[in-house]
Amino acid sequence: MELLRVDSISKSFGGVEAVKEFSMVQADAEITAIIGPNGAGKTTTFNLVSGVQSVDRGYVTFLGADITRMPPHRIQALGVSRTFQNIRLFDGLSVLDNVKISDASRLGYNMFDELLSSPRVRRREKEIQERAVAQLAFLGLDRYAGDKPSSLSYGLRRRLELARALMPEPKLLLLDEPAAGLNASEIRELMDTIQQIQLEKKISVIIVEHHMELVMNLCSTIHVMDFGRKIAAGTPREVRADAKVLEAYLGDMEEVC
Amino acid sequence: MAFYTAVLETTLLFSIFVLSVYMLSGLTGLFSLGHGAFITIGAYTVGLGTTRFGLPIWFCVILSVVVGLFAGLVIGLPTLKLRRDYFLLVTFMFGEMVRALLLWTAQLTGGAMGLAGIPYAAELPVIGVSTIVILVFVANLKKTAFGRTCIAIRDDELAAQAMGVNVYWHKVKVFLLSAAIASYGGGLLALNMTFIEPNLFNWLESAKLIVIIFVGGINSVTGSLFTAILYYSFGEVFRFAHVWRDVILGVLVILVIVFRSQGLFGAWELSLTWISSLFRKIRPAKSGG
Amino acid sequence: MGSSVFYQQVISGISLGGVYAVMAVGFGIVFNVLRFSNFSHGGVVAISAYVGLFISWNIFPSFWMAFTATALLGGVIGLLVERLVFRPIRVAGKPLTYFFVNSITVAMVAQQSLSALWGHEYFPYPTFFERAAMLVGGVFVVSQTYLLMLGISALTLLGLTVFLRITKLGIAIRAASSDIYTPPLMGVNTDLITGVTFVIAGMLAAVTGFFLGMTYSVTPFLGALMIKGIIAAIIGGMGSLGGGVIAGILLGVGESLLIAEVGSSVTPIIIYLGIVILLLIRPQGIAGKLTTVKA
Numbered sequence: 001m002e003l004l005r006v007d008s009i010s011k012s013f014g015g016v017e018a019v020k021e022f023s024m025v026q027a028d029a030e031i032t033a034i035i036g037p038n039g040a041g042k043t044t045t046f047n048l049v050s051g052v053q054s055v056d057r058g059y060v061t062f063l064g065a066d067i068t069r070m071p072p073h074r075i076q077a078l079g080v081s082r083t084f085q086n087i088r089l090f091d092g093l094s095v096l097d098n099v100k101i102s103d104a105s106r107l108g109y110n111m112f113d114e115l116l117s118s119p120r121v122r123r124r125e126k127e128i129q130e131r132a133v134a135q136l137a138f139l140g141l142d143r144y145a146g147d148k149p150s151s152l153s154y155g156l157r158r159r160l161e162l163a164r165a166l167m168p169e170p171k172l173l174l175l176d177e178p179a180a181g182l183n184a185s186e187i188r189e190l191m192d193t194i195q196q197i198q199l200e201k202k203i204s205v206i207i208v209e210h211h212m213e214l215v216m217n218l219c220s221t222i223h224v225m226d227f228g229r230k231i232a233a234g235t236p237r238e239v240r241a242d243a244k245v246l247e248a249y250l251g252d253m254e255e256v257c
Numbered sequence: 258m259a260f261y262t263a264v265l266e267t268t269l270l271f272s273i274f275v276l277s278v279y280m281l282s283g284l285t286g287l288f289s290l291g292h293g294a295f296i297t298i299g300a301y302t303v304g305l306g307t308t309r310f311g312l313p314i315w316f317c318v319i320l321s322v323v324v325g326l327f328a329g330l331v332i333g334l335p336t337l338k339l340r341r342d343y344f345l346l347v348t349f350m351f352g353e354m355v356r357a358l359l360l361w362t363a364q365l366t367g368g369a370m371g372l373a374g375i376p377y378a379a380e381l382p383v384i385g386v387s388t389i390v391i392l393v394f395v396a397n398l399k400k401t402a403f404g405r406t407c408i409a410i411r412d413d414e415l416a417a418q419a420m421g422v423n424v425y426w427h428k429v430k431v432f433l434l435s436a437a438i439a440s441y442g443g444g445l446l447a448l449n450m451t452f453i454e455p456n457l458f459n460w461l462e463s464a465k466l467i468v469i470i471f472v473g474g475i476n477s478v479t480g481s482l483f484t485a486i487l488y489y490s491f492g493e494v495f496r497f498a499h500v501w502r503d504v505i506l507g508v509l510v511i512l513v514i515v516f517r518s519q520g521l522f523g524a525w526e527l528s529l530t531w532i533s534s535l536f537r538k539i540r541p542a543k544s545g546g
Numbered sequence: 547m548g549s550s551v552f553y554q555q556v557i558s559g560i561s562l563g564g565v566y567a568v569m570a571v572g573f574g575i576v577f578n579v580l581r582f583s584n585f586s587h588g589g590v591v592a593i594s595a596y597v598g599l600f601i602s603w604n605i606f607p608s609f610w611m612a613f614t615a616t617a618l619l620g621g622v623i624g625l626l627v628e629r630l631v632f633r634p635i636r637v638a639g640k641p642l643t644y645f646f647v648n649s650i651t652v653a654m655v656a657q658q659s660l661s662a663l664w665g666h667e668y669f670p671y672p673t674f675f676e677r678a679a680m681l682v683g684g685v686f687v688v689s690q691t692y693l694l695m696l697g698i699s700a701l702t703l704l705g706l707t708v709f710l711r712i713t714k715l716g717i718a719i720r721a722a723s724s725d726i727y728t729p730p731l732m733g734v735n736t737d738l739i740t741g742v743t744f745v746i747a748g749m750l751a752a753v754t755g756f757f758l759g760m761t762y763s764v765t766p767f768l769g770a771l772m773i774k775g776i777i778a779a780i781i782g783g784m785g786s787l788g789g790g791v792i793a794g795i796l797l798g799v800g801e802s803l804l805i806a807e808v809g810s811s812v813t814p815i816i817i818y819l820g821i822v823i824l825l826l827i828r829p830q831g832i833a834g835k836l837t838t839v840k841a
Contacts, residue, residue: 288646336822342577342583343780343784347821351818354814354815357814459770468650500662504658506654507655508655510647510648511651515638518635518644
């Protein structure tokens with residue numbers, strides 16, 4: 001079933017087109033990747049899909065609904081969740097509260113309920129607490145629940161971002177360079193986790209990543225970007241053999257493979 | 258005795274203001290250099306209502322909250338959508354505008370001469386109870402989903418948005434709550450001082466409310482309150498040192514921010530469990546000695 | 547309003563607007579490079595006004611000497627503020643919030659120290675020029691001080707523009723406006739860029755302080771006039787120096803005409819309301835672009 005449809009979106013910053021008529025379709029419970037050299041417009045594409053930046057031209061639809069001009073919190077509420085390339089955690093909140101935050105759109109009660117601490121609030125808070133703890137446990141972070149994110153190692157912080165993104169039980173997960181800065185064994189763990197997310201939680205995943213082993217092993221479809229444009233798309237095998245990809249990207253690929 | 262009661266009353270009133278700013282600046286990271294304007298609005302609503310229109314005192318206090326909320330909407334709705342700097346600068350201007358308005362409408366408000374003859378109705382019990390209620394409210398807020406969201410917005414607005422937080426609307430709510438508390442406190446201030454003037458709360462006073470929070474620590478209501486009590490009671494007792502007190506505060510702020518930016522109290526909060534653990538520690542020592 | 551009165555108001559408005567423009571640029575240049583609202587600028591304005599007062603009464607009776615010395619000392623004060631207050635937190639990589647808190651604290655300390663030391667008295671600057679007014683085109687009378695202020699403000703801003711466009715350091719400062727937090731920019735280090743930025747801001751503050759002192763006499767509250775510079779910076783579009791200059795002059799003229807037409811008590815109210823409406827319609831100001839956060 002079609003989940004996300006990106007229909008030739010464009011975005012420019014001060015005259016420079018960061019994304020040019022980019023299109024893609026993402027189905028339910030599949031893992032795809034967007035790859036390309038630095039500055040190819042991959043992160044911008046994520047920002048456009050998640051509503052963090054506004055689309056200049058083109059359309060984005062999610063589950064048939066037009067989300068092109070929707071604010072990020074509403075897109076998230078529909079079921080699109082994401083992580084950030086440069087880890088963006090809330091340092092003033094505990095690890096557990098970082099995870100709890102991303103359930104905000106489904107809170108279901110208002111400030112006044114909260115002030116009176118009504119039974120509804122207490123029930124709901126208990127439920128959020130349980131699910132947040134479960135998310136932490138899923139990623140092996142449960143024993144850090146009370147710590148501040150800044151006290152965690154880099155690899156654990158990346159995992160915390162993933163836990164936070166999974167908390168709202170999204171239908172689509174956008175992972176922006178999830179393997180950046182991880183060592184080989186951490187990357188293998190991450191690959192297992194992503195596979196579990198797809199198979200057990202039935203969540204569809206789009207990955208922006210430079211780490212070719214991860215991309216080639218996990219993804220059914222790969223979209224290749226260069227200078228804001230999509231230059232190729234296909235299975236890992238097709239992409240590997242594509243002449244345009246080799247031209248744009250060869251150096252980097254040899255480095256990592 | 259009467260002198261110390263007066264000092265306590267003033268200190269508690271200013272603690273209310275600091276608590277209102279704590280929600281806004283400490284928890285949510287929004288800075289209003291015109292927060293004094295809400296205090297002034299509250300004070301003048303009560304002052305004018307009681308002296309010029311002969312309205313019942315406590316009706317005027319409620320009215321002051323309503324007027325404060327309305328002003329908060331007018332200022333907050335357009336500016337909270339923009340970058341935080343705009344909010345800061347517009348609130349700064351709002352503060353100056355309220356002052357200019359009061360001076361302009363001198364026939365009604367008394368202008369620079371101030372407004373005298375407000376009934377003395379806010380005595381220590383009223384002020385004390387109000388402070389405690391507001392303190393409990395703000396301290397609890399920190400632990401709720403509402404407070405969590407505030408801190409998330411403070412730490413990373415963009416990430417908060419992407420995590421499903423309606424940042425704009427949440428900011429509006431916090432700002433209105435904070436404005437309501439400040440206006441209420443302003444109303445009490447008028448009923449306590451019985452004389453008010455347009456310069457009651459200029460930008461400097463608003464700025465002080467913010468820096469006090471940073472000395473105490475933005476993650477600690479206890480720290481903010483402690484600093485506020487120390488600063489304002491000191492100022493009332495040693496009036497002659499009034500300006501130097503601000504210089505000392507300023508130097509302290511810079512030292513704290515440079516060397517201990519989490520504030521003197523960090524994230525520490527005074528709580529019942531902490532007090533009881535303290536007693537548990539003392540008791541065996543006593544029985545032993 | 548008679549036409550000669552009108553022209554007089556316009557000229558004095560442009561001249562005061564020039565001072566606002568210098569203030570807006572001093573505020574804006576720090577905002578551009580470090581991305582925070584630098585309220586300490588008002589503090590430096592007030593301190594320099596006292597410095598200029600002292601120099602012109604006690605050291606150099608000549609306007610030019612006193613003015614130049616004050617401007618240079620303003621640069622020194624700016625640098626001191628940067629080194630003592632902002633540099634430690636920048637090096638430690640603290641969030642922008644702390645820059646802002648330190649900047650209002652500097653403004654507060656400046657105002658309250660000046661109050662504590664010299665009280666709330668008004669201190670006038672010496673009369674530098676015997677002939678206070680002069681005839682322009684044989685039609686209307688203009689204060690020579692106003693013309694001088696206008697001329698110097700224009701020269702100052704022109705000099706700054708040349709510096710920012712031609713010198714390597716100036717170009718680096720302009721480049722830093724887009725992103726100081728990606729360190730080595732064109733081989734010029736960040737320390738130097740921020741240092742020089744604050745020296746420039748300090749000198750602009752001193753020019754402002756000197757002129758405001760000449761216009762209104764000196765009080766510790768002079769720093770609060772900073773609000774005029776901020777208004778100009780907002781109208782111009784935060785971060786657009788050129789926009790700030792145009793807005794400063796518009797503000798000066800507008801204010802001066804409004805005061806003559808409706809009086810000095812309503813004028814600020816009209817201006818503040820105007821700003822709020824402007825932000826509703828066009829938040830990016832007349833020339834600026836909205837600054838956004840990078841994801």
